[in-house]
Amino acid sequence: MKLFFAKRFEPVRILVVYIAICVAGLLQFVLLPAAHADTGRKSVELLLGDVSLNKLPFVLAYEEGIYTRNGIDVTPMFSKGSVEIIRRSGVDIADQYIFKGDSTPPIKIGGASPTIIRLTTKAGSWDPIILGSTHRTSRWRIVARPEVKSVDDLKGKRIGYSGVGAVTHFVAIVFAERLGWDPQFDWSMLGDGLGVDALKNNYVDAFVGPELHATMAVDAGYKLLADLGDYQLPVAGSSFLFDRAWLAENPDTARRFMKSTVEAIALLKNDKEATFRTLRKWFQMTDPELLEFFYLEAEKLPSKPYPPYEGIKKVMQVYDSHEMRKYTLEHFYDDSFMKELDESGYIDSLYD
Incomplete structure (x- = not known):
């Protein structure tokens, strides 16, 4: 009789265990700041490589307090060169949001393709690791x-x-x-x-x-x-570039940053007015029609910003060289942080 009931309810037991595992995985991210409160709040400078739609989630996370809620202090700043370029098109960026430092901060949001090309054509170039991307196929x-x-x-x-x-x-x-x-x-x-x-x-x-x-x-x-x-052209566009040595020493801060990023993308898609507030403040965009048009484009950002695998492959092909062939595709990215967020069900929970 005991054997009969054991067999009868074995599928139920497995299902309960499975659900428990999933819930535990989800809570790992929901409760991240509290679970790691003893690690102390980290301050991180964030360099935004150009003034574009792909940078919107990061300034939105700053404006709406998402970084703070996740236990990190992140200050996003645009590069001086990118501001000069966008000003030619009539978009102004306030001076306090322009990066004035000499060295690259540990996290940069910028094009994967120019980063890879620079690494293989210019001596001593930065060799970061890509943890994700909001620009994997052409939208331009x-x-x-x-x-x-x-x-x-x-x-x-x-x-x-x-x-x-x-x-x-x-x-x-x-x-x-x-x-x-x-x-x-x-x-x-x-x-x-x-x-x-x-x-x-x-x-x-x-x-x-x-x-x-x-x-x-x-x-x-x-x-x-x-x-x-x-x-649908493969692109290695705006990506989350992390200094390798810094990442090795600060994986918890990187995890908090990635969590903040997917939360900001979800907020962007779910709260138009919050997005408009950030556009008005950071991009000096006030025209209602322009705001609506830009928001329609912003909604196309991927909810699950994995690294741009196919785009990197294409970059390696288009800019093929002796130096490029020293590298494998896998050298350029680490998708483990995104997989943690995705496979735990946390990203999906942001849209329930």
């Missing part, structure tokens, strides 16, 4: 002058990007290849050609632009020629 736009009527018209024209090795440069190359064109000879690729000024001064016929640059160009009367999201 091509904006053009009025005389360019279609994507086919781009052949033989001047296409602008920010700089060699930048994500805009990489996307332009991959897009040309997708069209069956030679990126070197079927059009002219011009650096420092990103933004409204480049179109206005007739320096370029079109440019590959992040959402914010493209939005401001369209608002200035230029033509939205192509939505690169329709092409």
Whole structure:
């Protein structure tokens, strides 16, 4: 009889144990600050590599107190160069949000592709590890002058990007290849050609632009020629870059940062007004139509920002070299922090 009931209720027992494990895993992240209160609050400078939609979750986490609730003090700052570029498109950033230090902070939110390219082309370059990304497939736009009527018209024209090795440069190359064109000879690729000024001064016929640059160009009367999201190009764009030595010494702080990031993305998707407050303050964006348009783009950010595996593969192919071949794909990323958050069910719980 005992054997009968044991067999009968064995599936139930297994289910109960499974649920208990899942709940324990979830509580690991829900209760993270309290569970590690004795470790002390850490202060971290966060460098935002450019002024773009991909940086919105990190300033939102700062503004809405998400970092503080998770037991870390994070101060996000934009790089000086990125602010100079975005100002050409009519977006201003207050001086207190501009990074003025000389050395790279331990965490940077920036393009994986330029980081990898710099590592393999410039001696002594930083070699961080990628823990996640909000830009794994193309979402950007091509904006053009009025005389360019279609994507086919781009052949033989001047296409602008920010700089060699930048994500805009990489996307332009991959897009040309997708069209069956030679990126070197079927059009002219011009650096420092990103933004409204480049179109206005007739320096370029079109440019590959992040959402914010493209939005401001369209608002200035230029033509939205192509939505690169329709092409699903693999991208190694804005990623969470961690200094390897710092990460080895501060895994708990990194875990709190990653938890804060997925929470900020969920808040962005679930609370439009909180997102608008941050856009108004940090991006000086007040026009209601621009706010709505930008928010629609922001909703496309991935809820589970894993590293850009396919994008990194493509970067290694496009910028192939003797030095690049010294590295494996796995050298560039660590997805264990994202897997912890995902497999525990914590990320899904943010959308229940």
